[in-house]
Amino acid sequence: MPDPTQPDPSRPDPAAGAAVPATDAALSAEDNKLVILARSARARVGAVEGAAVRDQDGRTYNGATVSLPSLSVTALQLAVALAVSSGASAIEAAAVVTEASELDGAGHAAVRDLSASAPIHVAAPDATLLGTVSA
Template identity: 55%
Template sequence: MTSPTPPAGLVLEAEDAKLVVLARSARLRAYTSAGQPAEGAAVRDTDGRTYAAATVSHTRPELATSALRAAVVAAASSGARRFEAAAVVTEAGEAAGDDLAMLAEFGAGVPVYLAGPDGVAHSRVTS
């Protein structure tokens, strides 16, 4: 009997893999309306603290927030001002530009690992 082959994806450092696990768990707590995608995100600040959040939908789109923006806001409101890395678990193949802009407000070049709902990281972008 052969061992199952793990899904192909990016090879992450242990701390970055933890971010994906946190983001995947957060995604399960998303508050979304029918037809809107659920996302989870996690960020790690330069002190090693992590913050996770999920999508929060609203009938008025301007009041909704993405998972990455919510995680950055949670971190910033707790005093974080610089970030080492972030992860987003989403069905979309890319991170939204507004989300990356929010993260870039606290420093350009932060790696953002994108993973599917299965938790397999498939790409890396930067803020």
């Protein structure tokens, strides 16, 4: 039985960022839609990041970084939370629009809570695909 006081080595460390492997593959139309939704969520409120996820039924959810004195949520955490609160039990794919060079650990872990292998596409603010994290 695993020790609950020790981190699970099979899960991403929420404090550590995930490297974004470069890719030259084109996104499918559905994954490109996630980038567009993430980009619009970020731009709408001038947030650090925007994110979008697609659930097992093809429904999409998007959100932007929230940074309040009493609450901090990454854009990807928020998009996953919205999906779960709407009944999603799995994530098919996700996208994050950011200026960062790596995927934040907390958002990565939130997606992995629902899917061990869903691709997480990371794009620059101009929607240029930087890479895809698949593990």
